[in-house]
Amino acid sequence: xxxSIKSKYTSMAIxxxxxxxxxxxxxxxxDNFFGAQNLVNLxxxxxxxxxxxxxxxLVIISGGIDLSVGSIIAFVSMLAAYLLTTVHxxxxxxxxxxxxxxxxxxxxxxxxxxxxxxxxxxxxxxxxFLTRGLSYxxxxxxxxxxxxxFVAISEYRIPFFSDSFLSIGxxxxxxxxxxxxxxxxxxxxxxxxxxxGSNEQSATLMGLPVRRTKVLVYVLSGLTSSVGGLxxxxxxxxxxxSHATGLELDAIAGTVVGGTLMTxxxxxxxxxxxxxxxxxxxxxxxxxxxxxxxxxxxxxIAVLLLIFIAVQRILVARREQKKTVxxxxxxxxxVGAD
Amino acid sequence: MxxxxxxxxxxxxxxxxxxxxxxxxxxxxxxxxxxxxxxxxDGHLYGSVIDILNRASVLMLLTIGMTLVIASGGIDISVGSxxxxxSSTIAVLLSGKTVDVNQHLVSNISLGSALLLTLGLAxxxxxxxGVLVSYFGLQAIVATLILLVxxxxxxxxxxxxxxxxxxxxxxxxxxxxxxxxxxxSIFIVGAVFLLTLIFIKRTPFGLFLETVGINRVAGRxxxxxxxxxxxxxxxxxxxxxxxxxxxxTSEVRSSDPNTMGNxxxxxxxxxxxxxxxxxxxxxxxxxxxxxxxxxxxxxxTTIYSRGVAPEIMLVVNAVIVIIICSLQSxxxxxxxxxxxxxxxxxx
Numbered sequence: 109x110x111x112s113i114k115s116k117y118t119s120m121a122i123x124x125x126x127x128x129x130x131x132x133x134x135x136x137x138x139d140n141f142f143g144a145q146n147l148v149n150l151x152x153x154x155x156x157x158x159x160x161x162x163x164x165x166l167v168i169i170s171g172g173i174d175l176s177v178g179s180i181i182a183f184v185s186m187l188a189a190y191l192l193t194t195v196h197x198x199x200x201x202x203x204x205x206x207x208x209x210x211x212x213x214x215x216x217x218x219x220x221x222x223x224x225x226x227x228x229x230x231x232x233x234x235x236x237f238l239t240r241g242l243s244y245x246x247x248x249x250x251x252x253x254x255x256x257x258f259v260a261i262s263e264y265r266i267p268f269f270s271d272s273f274l275s276i277g278x279x280x281x282x283x284x285x286x287x288x289x290x291x292x293x294x295x296x297x298x299x300x301x302x303x304x305g306s307n308e309q310s311a312t313l314m315g316l317p318v319r320r321t322k323v324l325v326y327v328l329s330g331l332t333s334s335v336g337g338l339x340x341x342x343x344x345x346x347x348x349x350s351h352a353t354g355l356e357l358d359a360i361a362g363t364v365v366g367g368t369l370m371t372x373x374x375x376x377x378x379x380x381x382x383x384x385x386x387x388x389x390x391x392x393x394x395x396x397x398x399x400x401x402x403x404x405x406x407x408x409i410a411v412l413l414l415i416f417i418a419v420q421r422i423l424v425a426r427r428e429q430k431k432t433v434x435x436x437x438x439x440x441x442x443v444g445a446d
Numbered sequence: 447m448x449x450x451x452x453x454x455x456x457x458x459x460x461x462x463x464x465x466x467x468x469x470x471x472x473x474x475x476x477x478x479x480x481x482x483x484x485x486x487x488d489g490h491l492y493g494s495v496i497d498i499l500n501r502a503s504v505l506m507l508l509t510i511g512m513t514l515v516i517a518s519g520g521i522d523i524s525v526g527s528x529x530x531x532x533s534s535t536i537a538v539l540l541s542g543k544t545v546d547v548n549q550h551l552v553s554n555i556s557l558g559s560a561l562l563l564t565l566g567l568a569x570x571x572x573x574x575x576g577v578l579v580s581y582f583g584l585q586a587i588v589a590t591l592i593l594l595v596x597x598x599x600x601x602x603x604x605x606x607x608x609x610x611x612x613x614x615x616x617x618x619x620x621x622x623x624x625x626x627x628x629x630x631s632i633f634i635v636g637a638v639f640l641l642t643l644i645f646i647k648r649t650p651f652g653l654f655l656e657t658v659g660i661n662r663v664a665g666r667x668x669x670x671x672x673x674x675x676x677x678x679x680x681x682x683x684x685x686x687x688x689x690x691x692x693x694x695t696s697e698v699r700s701s702d703p704n705t706m707g708n709x710x711x712x713x714x715x716x717x718x719x720x721x722x723x724x725x726x727x728x729x730x731x732x733x734x735x736x737x738x739x740x741x742x743x744x745x746x747t748t749i750y751s752r753g754v755a756p757e758i759m760l761v762v763n764a765v766i767v768i769i770i771c772s773l774q775s776x777x778x779x780x781x782x783x784x785x786x787x788x789x790x791x792x793x
Contacts, residue, residue: 173587220771220772224771224772224778226771226772227725227771229521229587229715229725230715230719230771231771233712233715233716234763234764234767234768234771235764236712237712237760237761237763237764238764240760241757241758241760241761241764242761244755244757244758244760245755245757245758245761357591357594360591361591361595364591370585370588371585401603401606401607403598403602403607404603405599406595406596406598406599406602407596407600407603409595409596410593410595410596410599411596413591413592413595414592417584417588417589417592418582421582421583421584
């Protein structure tokens with residue numbers, strides 16, 4: 109029993125360990141790396157990515173995938189900018205509309221996947237085309253946001269320890285993280301997600317509301333994407349159809365590096381946060397080094413992905429082996445049924 | 447007798463995609479001026495139809511590989527990155543260093559060896575994907591995600607992040623030349639398509655492939671070398687992506703590692719899905735996939751020629767995917783079947 113609990117956390121422990129190691133290496137290699145503000149900036153610059161990766165994690169744990177998160181960010185930024193500058197909507201109303209839009213797109217994914225048996229990859233691909241296309245339909249140019257409330261939120265700084273400061277985006281991120289930890293580990297819905305990801309058939313036979321849960325997972329991912337989109341709008345103060353291109357891959361990569369199995373059923377949202385932070389810190393490294401080019405970020409992330417997937421394969425293989433051995437032993441010794 | 451004949455035609459998978467393509471062409475014949483007009487200039491054929499075939503060639507090459515991979519029960523999302531790598535490789539190999547007496551740039555190595563080297567590299571990338579999927583048992587989407595992320599980085603590494611202009615007259619023949627009045631690219635795609643068709647229809651490989659796609663375990667128990675079959679599919683996909691990269695580089699006469707083949711994997715998957723192939727693998731039709739690729743290019747050309755903003759293309763794509771996939775689902779099929787059955791009895 110003790111071993112199984114340990115192995116459950118192994119992937120995540122490795123992720124956190126690597127993050128700590130990277131921070132340590134950075135602190136030794138570069139001056140000012142270990143500054144409070146530098147580490148807080150890591151959170152500020154990656155806040156929207158962490159938020160969408162949280163939703164992505166639950167989708168992947170449920171055994172699916174969501175490719176639309178990056179385009180929803182672009183669409184939300186575009187829609188918000190358009191509503192604020194051209195339609196002159198109330199900024200609070202704009203935020204509500206923006207968040208609702210993500211939910212609607214997520215609902216579309218969920219219904220296509222559960223009621224029409226469309227593969228998650230294809231259904232969310234359609235959502236990705238749709239949202240990015242619609243943002244270009246609004247405008248192909250960048251629309252800058254000058255609404256006083258948006259600017260105020262964007263510029264608001266919360267003092268943090270030793271002269272560092274936080275942005276509203278970081279507060280939203282931390283809030284979302286807490287919500288997701290609660291959803292994932294302390295609700296029936298969360299347990300159903302894990303059960304469905306491990307084995308959908310068993311979950312159905314257990315009487316879990318499989319369809320409802322799956323639809324809700326995609327709605328939740330859509331909602332987090334639009335929250336991420338709002339945070340992104342505060343961060344960039346502009347709407348543009350090509351914003352956050354390929355962000356879905358960063359979110360998926362962060363999730364995998366954070367110890368979530370792509371086959372579903374295994375993973376933690378906390379792991380994902382560190383997975384995304386590792387991606388961010390690699391970028392920081394490259395900024396500090398100066399003579400390294402941006403393509404090394406991609407190559408480094410891919411190598412990390414490979415390592416993590418290899419480690420996970422070995423862990424899973426070992427667990428399977430242990431299960432088989434146990435089962436064989438049980439049968440041989442005739443010690444009761446399961 | 448008549449109904450049997452009717453059923454015979456409509457039940458063939460390539461029928462519905464062809465109907466879709468025919469409708470698109472009909473739309474163009476009515477609304478787009480001079481759509482079917484073919485002109486001969488300097489012994490070369492010009493016209494919208496030829497243009498569609500020419501422009502679709504890159505997508506068709508990718509779709510051939512993608513069809514085999516998805517039929518085997520996998521997916522290859524790295525083709526765009528492989529294209530970028532192939533493109534930057536051939537551009538660097540052909541970039542001239544020395545200048546001869548006539549002030550022409552001379553490439554470092556001959557065209558033939560540059561092509562072979564690039565295709566060899568693409569084959570290695572395909573093998574890498576295949577080994578990860580078939581021998582290490584990684585999920586196809588994760589395994590190819592690694593190359594998707596790394597590939598663009600590698601392509602940028604090869605060209606040092608620059609856009610490389612190619613100056614090699616004979617190389618331009620591949621993407622811009624004409625043979626018997628037709629663009630050379632059409633012949634290349636035709637040859638690859640025919641070779642693949644022969645490979646899957648005239649050898650047992652097609653049967654093996656469908657078996658693996660429908661049920662891997664059953665395939666293994668019936669003595670099939672399942673990993674090898676999977677590996678071959680990914681290798682072909684890699685080589686096809688390499689050829690697509692070379693073709694595109696030759697056409698645009700330069701290599702941009704940042705944009706080359708960006709998101710083109712989605713178009714290839716779309717072409718496969720539009721053709722009515724099952725995303726879950728198993729039974730497939732290569733010819734239908736080709737029609738799917740042509741449909742995508744025809745829609746694109748139609749949108750451009752009608753002066754509609756190209757940005758709409760993405761929305762159109764999304765609507766098509768949603769409609770096609772919903773039509774394929776059992777729920778809709780049974781509803782339609784029930785409806786047509788009641789119609790039939792009413793008559």
